[in-house]
Amino acid sequence: MTDFERQSITLTPIGYVERDADDAGLSGEELRARPARIVLDPSLTDGLLGLEPGSDIVVLFYLHRAASDVLQVHPRGDPNRPLRGVFAVRSPVRPNPIALTTVRIERIEGNVLEVLGLDALDGSPALDIKSYAEGFDTPYLTQ
């Protein structure tokens, strides 16, 4: 086993998520069904070349309201479900609260992507956008 060093990593958001004010309080599934906007830092707009309406992308965003010191949770917050480790679920609670969701681009205007399928809250920092790729995004042994 290697010596364990926990050197910290500093990231700068590439942009932020914007949602309509009346999206507040909706569940993740409800949020996904409504359009959201990813507003990129304008200096990064050249990085969108090749994306277009209909493109499927994976969005990494920071869960800026999630606690992160808990290691086991009841899935979906249901106390009847046995505890599971945070690495075995998709709970927002995790040591590095980064979420990832595959979304569909509906429209692009300059540095703003309008997408469908995103469960990020208004104001969430976006960390990365990647083209969806079956080779990386489906279970390895089924490929």
Added chain:
Amino acid sequence: MTDFERQSITLTPIGYVERDADDAGLSGEELRARPARIVLDPSLTDGLLGLEPGSDIVVLFYLHRAASDVLQVHPRGDPNRPLRGVFAVRSPVRPNPIALTTVRIERIEGNVLEVLGLDALDGSPALDIKSYAEGFDTPYLTQ
């Protein structure tokens, strides 16, 4: 559009990737075909509860050797392919060089996961592990 603030985010790796010495110099595809180990910070081992051999997980890792100031690349480094934005490809070159790959757990021993399908280099900091979930990891409108 929101006022654009780029407040930085600091993350601490949850662990590191270990590979055999003779994996050095292999391509991403070759790396994926060989087992790799994710050595978690021992204080986070409780977060693995519920994972087992055969589980498909998404691994987020930091590309600690990737440059990050380039916004357009030729896909797969092939100059014959037209330039694309880094957000439209899976190139390691991107503003926040976080990679994500779906891998299969082969074995778990304490804080060490042996996995297949991981294209991370030896020493890569691991940022998160999530259970693979079709709902988040397949294109939104096909669900």
